[in-house]
Amino acid sequence: MKEKTIYLYVLDTLSDWEPGYALAEINSGRMFRKGAQKFIVQTVGAGKEPITTMGGIKIKPDISVTEVSLKNAALLMLIGADLWDDPKHRPVLSLTRQFLESGIPVAAICGATGALANEGILDEYRHTSNDPGYLKQLQGYSGGDNYVMEPAVRDGDLITASGLAPLEFAREILARLDVVEPAALTAWYNLYTTREAKYFYELSELFPQEG
Template sequence: MKEIVHHAVYDTLADWETGHATAHLRNGSYQREPGAYEIVTVGLTTDPVVTMGGLRITPDLALDQLSPAGSALLILPGATLWDAGGELAPFARKAREFLEAGVPVAAICGATAGLAREGLLNEREHTSGAVQYLEAQEGYTGAKRYLDQDAVLDGDLITAGPTEPVAFAREIFRRLDIYRPEVLDAWFRLFSRSDPSAYEVLMAA
């Protein structure tokens, strides 16, 4: 049976931030066990949402139906709504539930601010667009754990800034251990730097 990766969806979702991760989780290329993951979308409700790029998505399930049990990962993309009030706070609370259950959470861009307000970054190494962005969030006291890196994996938490969708995907793949180390390195070199030597490694895989 395929494992399930849950992907949060909401209005103003930043389309470009999670595509590398979801596409390569689902298509199985180069994986140790090809085709092992299914992507299931989760909204506040099952009403359609519209992304920043204008794509309409109908969530597969509502947030109140989501449980860490049976989930391999929760992905939280960025969205304008993360900075527009508390509408998406329930997703940050659900992230706490996942982390407390030992199920990984991956947050990028504005979703890191949501986790900061929930207090989930104060004792974990993390990154975002800039430390000043997180310091502006009420409840955040984790600047000492902030790392100026493209993406950060600390235990079950993955974080990245808005310009690092490929590095974000890399750390998701690392946490789920879907690629052998040399394949993960080659995948990142190909998709982040167009390194032709990486293609040979992937084809051999």
């Protein structure tokens, strides 16, 4: 089965921790059920100049936003950052519309949800963000009736999450990609939220290590 592409948009001040859980599971595939679709992750920038994350990590984008192809795309991931209002990021917001119109999922967290809200993209979807008041101050937003007070929300092909919910963000992404059995995803989520050892052993039984 040919690998599909997960596109991760990167920009200066990107919140390092927000995509971590999702990327680790997508890249390793350690919980994927047998025969599940495999993915490669490509970083995308407004251009190809290196960016610096909030944690000081420098990332040189693999491609620019103009090089993204919908043909073999599986997901577009948009992460929180302080600089989403910079006009140079408008092209990826237009690309977001193309993904959604093509039935390809988009996952946005924290400040990226604000960028989508300001473009009017959230208005027709059930969604969440950091706080409803955060979105209401944006001139382009009129989707308050569809706001859901949950850490993460999946409505069709759009996933949104609070910046305080990277784990729930990952869970919704993995569920939408349909690569992990529900029992495994539940045990994984419970392990990280409760820290109870029984869920570690549950996962160990589901995915025994080869000796």
